[in-house]
Structure formats: C-alpha cells, structure tokens
Amino acid sequence: MEPSPNQVSDCGLRRVTDQGLDTLSLEMDATGVGTLRNVLSPDEIYMSSAYVQRELDKHQRQMFIYAGHTWLDESPLAAFTDSPDLLRILDGLYQRGTGRQAAEKIIVPALRVLSGDLGLKASNLFHYDTYVVTALLPLTIPNCPNEPCGDLVMYPNLRKIRSSSMVNLAEKAFMQNSLTRRALASPVVRRTFGARVVLLQPGNMYFFWGMRSLHANEACLPQSVRSTVLFHFVNPHSGGILDNFREWAHHRNSAPSKGGFQSIYNP
Numbered sequence: 001m002e003p004s005p006n007q008v009s010d011c012g013l014r015r016v017t018d019q020g021l022d023t024l025s026l027e028m029d030a031t032g033v034g035t036l037r038n039v040l041s042p043d044e045i046y047m048s049s050a051y052v053q054r055e056l057d058k059h060q061r062q063m064f065i066y067a068g069h070t071w072l073d074e075s076p077l078a079a080f081t082d083s084p085d086l087l088r089i090l091d092g093l094y095q096r097g098t099g100r101q102a103a104e105k106i107i108v109p110a111l112r113v114l115s116g117d118l119g120l121k122a123s124n125l126f127h128y129d130t131y132v133v134t135a136l137l138p139l140t141i142p143n144c145p146n147e148p149c150g151d152l153v154m155y156p157n158l159r160k161i162r163s164s165s166m167v168n169l170a171e172k173a174f175m176q177n178s179l180t181r182r183a184l185a186s187p188v189v190r191r192t193f194g195a196r197v198v199l200l201q202p203g204n205m206y207f208f209w210g211m212r213s214l215h216a217n218e219a220c221l222p223q224s225v226r227s228t229v230l231f232h233f234v235n236p237h238s239g240g241i242l243d244n245f246r247e248w249a250h251h252r253n254s255a256p257s258k259g260g261f262q263s264i265y266n267p
C-alpha cells in the first residue's frame, strides 16, 4: 500500500540486514550507542515536527509526554505502531544483547517533548530504563548557534541486566535521586567515569541498552523545543509484584494525559 502524503513511512528500517544488526549491537556494546542514519527523510522530519508543534500548543507550550499507542496511531508516525521491521530490529538486538528470545514481543512507544520551564526541569534526570533495548528517534533538536541542544548524555553499559527485580529496584533507587543525579551531571564525574555525549540528529535512530546505561538529556532553553520518540523493548520484570509497585508509585504523582501521563517519564 502506498503511504499517505501526510504519513511518515517506516521504510528506512527495511534496509537493516542481519549483518547490520550485528554492527549495531557491537556499537552498542563498544560505545554505548548504535546509529541508523536517515530513517526519516527531510520531508518526514518536517511533517513530524509540525505535529509536535500542534500538540505543544495544546499544552501551553510546556513539556508533555504521550505514552502508549494511542498518540502514535493518531500521529503522522502511525506506521511505526505495528512496523514488522522495527520489531525485527529490536528483537534482533535483544537476542544479540542477552543471548535469549524475548518472552513478550511488545514495543512500548512514547513521545517526549521538552519545552518551557517544565522542559528545563527535565534535564539531567539520570536513570536506567525499565526496558532492555531503547530506540530513540529525534524529531526536533534545538540548533541555533550557541544554543544548548539537549544532547543525550550516557554512562554506557554500567551494569548487567538484573534478573532480580529487588536488585534492579535497589540500584535504580541508589542512582535515581537528586544527590546522585547532581553528581552525575558534574563535569568532573562525567570526565572521571567516561560519560559519553551523543549529538542527536533529527531523522536518525539511536539504539542503546537502556536498562544497562545511565542516561539523561542535557538542558535546553525554555523557549526551545526538543522532541524525541522512544521505543522500548522487553521489561524483564514485567508483571512482578515489585514492578507493579514501581508502576503504581510512578503513576501516583503523574497528571493524566492523552494515552498516558504528562509529568516527567523516565522508563
């Protein structure tokens, strides 16, 4: 079927071969991030950015997050909802990273748009993802001269995937608090522990081991817009008592929003 002129195509993912997956996986192991270039064309980036701007107007130009599939189905990026190529890539990376088959082959998408004072507050919130594989697709990145771009900062592959949900949560609690986060954002700690800064280019797709790598975005100006789509794959602790508690605690202080929640969301 021909793609609609108002819809983005996922055909940029079709060219990833098994050998390409090997390369991406090796890059993720060695440097923290594997990059697939030009997944979106310039026209598609423009179309997606226009969608973000329209949605931002509905949120008083302040940061918002859409989680789940509802927003994706209704957006110009709907082709990614049930993209067999995206599933093949994430599943292939999961297999290469863990040596196992994924028990549940479900992609969890989110749109994260930083703007306004709320967007500024969402910087340097270092965290481990709940999911093993993370794909990040930037749509809008600030790019005026001397303007902070909200780069991705990462301490790559700091830990292994935890089979124990208790250990996983304990490590998250230890690292994801204001004191530790302040230290992780400081230039001395970043230099000492080899933090990597990833310059994001709209239309490229970036893959990393989200559960193993501490990561955050740097600050942007309140008047800037930084928007990214995240695709998460495999929560090994899904459905466990501790994971249900984590979900409850996460949602308790979150304002309801379209298809998910509006407050800061760091899966």
Ligand SMILES: [Fe+2]
Binding pocket: 127, 128, 129, 134, 210, 215, 266, 267
């Ligand atoms: Fe994350």
